[in-house]
Amino acid sequence: MDLNLTREQYEKLLELVYLGNWLINAYRTDDYLEDYSDVVSLIFSQAGKAGLEEKAVRDERGEKYLPSFDFEESLHDYIGEYDSFCFWEELINRLAEREAIKEFGSLPLDKIDLDEFLEKKNKYLRVYEQEVEENGLKNFELIKKS
Numbered sequence: 001m002d003l004n005l006t007r008e009q010y011e012k013l014l015e016l017v018y019l020g021n022w023l024i025n026a027y028r029t030d031d032y033l034e035d036y037s038d039v040v041s042l043i044f045s046q047a048g049k050a051g052l053e054e055k056a057v058r059d060e061r062g063e064k065y066l067p068s069f070d071f072e073e074s075l076h077d078y079i080g081e082y083d084s085f086c087f088w089e090e091l092i093n094r095l096a097e098r099e100a101i102k103e104f105g106s107l108p109l110d111k112i113d114l115d116e117f118l119e120k121k122n123k124y125l126r127v128y129e130q131e132v133e134e135n136g137l138k139n140f141e142l143i144k145k146s
Contacts, residue, residue: 010050015075017043018067022079041065088132096124 005013021036044065047056055071058064100120104112131139 005050007050007052010046011052011055013043014047014052014055014067014071018072018075019078022075037064040067092125092128092132095128096121099124 017040021040024036025032041064044056044067047053047065055068056065057068059066100117100123101109101112103120104117
């Protein structure tokens, strides 16, 4: 397969490949998905040919190409923005879901009407979105039950 890219397009591809692998593997330890890092190595192996040799380095054994430290650092703002977005979205969603479930009392989850549940959840989504927008975490507290 041939893929003809401009230097700028190839640089964007490097960014996408790095960020995609980061999304898939950054949190993994024992279950690291090597197939993805193999693709990263393949794509980064061509950096020199594209005049972007500063974007890639070889590993200690010289077997794989990796993103350079400076290249990784240049993408941390994207990762930070993504993490922040996911944190707030998940927090708001889970809190709204919890509140909606509380309204149904002891009714088993499989007996809850989905439309009614979603209506209640959406009400709480708006409440928590506004709270987070105005105050961040300032008014959130953990209440431990004894």
